[in-house]
Amino acid sequence: MxxxxxxxxxxxxxxxxxxxxxxxxxxxxxxxxxxxxxxxxxxxxxxxxxxxxxxxxxxxxxxxxxxxxxxxxxxxxxxxxxxxxxxxxxxxxxxxxxxxxxxxxxxxxxxxxPDVELNQAVHKVMPSGNLGLIIPLEEQRDSLIEKWNHPEIKKLVEVASPYEKSNIEGAARALKNRGADLIVLDCMGYNEEHEKRAVNASGLKVFLPRxxxxxxxxxxxxxx
Known part of the structure; x- marks a missing residue:
């Protein structure tokens, strides 16, 4: 080894x-x-x-x-x-x-x-504010929101899967328009291209879990 x-x-x-x-x-x-x-x-x-x-x-x-x-x-x-x-x-x-x-x-x-590392990273740069989450499935909404345990952070969610053709740009733009201060692509399936698209569409800092x-x-x- x-x-x-x-x-x-x-x-x-x-x-x-x-x-x-x-x-x-x-x-x-x-x-x-x-x-x-x-x-x-x-x-x-x-x-x-x-x-x-x-x-x-x-x-x-x-x-x-x-x-x-x-x-x-x-x-x-x-x-x-x-x-x-x-x-x-x-x-x-x-x-x-x-x-x-x-x-x-x-x-x-x-x-x-990754969820622990992301919680720490987000809290370090944004102790309070609006967190934008892009998630793969609508049925994951409640469970994924629950793991973000910062009481001073409001969670905003949009759905766009990394595993099929989906509107990452639209989801990122919607989060920006709803007041998100930064975005997390909340699945390991999101890649650097998804990250780039989300940044370009929103102008916000985007965290990529991988x-x-x-x-x-x-x-x-x-x-x-």
Missing amino acids: GKGNVGVLTIGQAPRTDVTPSIQRILGSETEIVEKGALDRLDVDSFHTVAPDASDITYISRVRNGGSVKMGKSKLLPLLQEERDMLEEQTEVIIMLCTGDFPTLQGTKPIIY KVAAYAAKAHLNRL
């Missing part, structure tokens, strides 16, 4: 060729990325087994065929734990490739939760 190995744990299927190149650029070529996914051992015909129930929290992620799958949190957790256990044997730090909340996952190696998580992992490696 190399000292600089970083694990990437996705709620979908690995490899996440749409995300890990962004992380690799920040970590540097000397750092090896090891990827695992909660759905790695499922095929397309088995995806229905992780479909969200009416009472479950819904997540969405990319799978190997380039499509996306909706999943229920309760069904994801045991699958994620198994994959995390394997990553712990190969890496020094793990990036959770989802902006959702997964506090029940257990392990001995540090795990970087970048925030990668810089947090790099900082951890630098402390080893």
Whole structure:
């Protein structure tokens, strides 16, 4: 095991060729990325087994065929734990490739939760004000708002999926018009192109979760 190995744990299927190149650029070529996914051992015909129930929290992620799958949190957790256990044997730090909340996952190696890093980053630059959130799915609205735990920050939400053709510019512009002071693209599926489009449409500072998580992992490696 190399000292600089970083694990990437996705709620979908690995490899996440749409995300890990962004992380690799920040970590540097000397750092090896090891990827695992909660759905790695499922095929397309088995995806229905992780479909969200009416009472479950819904997540969405990319799978190997380039499509996306909706999943229920309760069904994801045991699958994620198994994959995390394997990553712990190969890496020094793990990036959770989802902006959702997964506090029940257990392990001995540090795990970087993008939602925690984003909360800290936003609070640092904006202790109070209006936070614009662009999210993938309407059914995620309540659960994604809830994790932003700053009482002095008002949350404004627009929906535009990163996994299909959607109006990122329109969502960013709408948030600006509603009074947003900055924008978070609240899903690991959003990329640098989405970030650029949101910045150009709104003129606001935009946080991209994959970048925030990668810089947090790099900082951890630098402390080893």
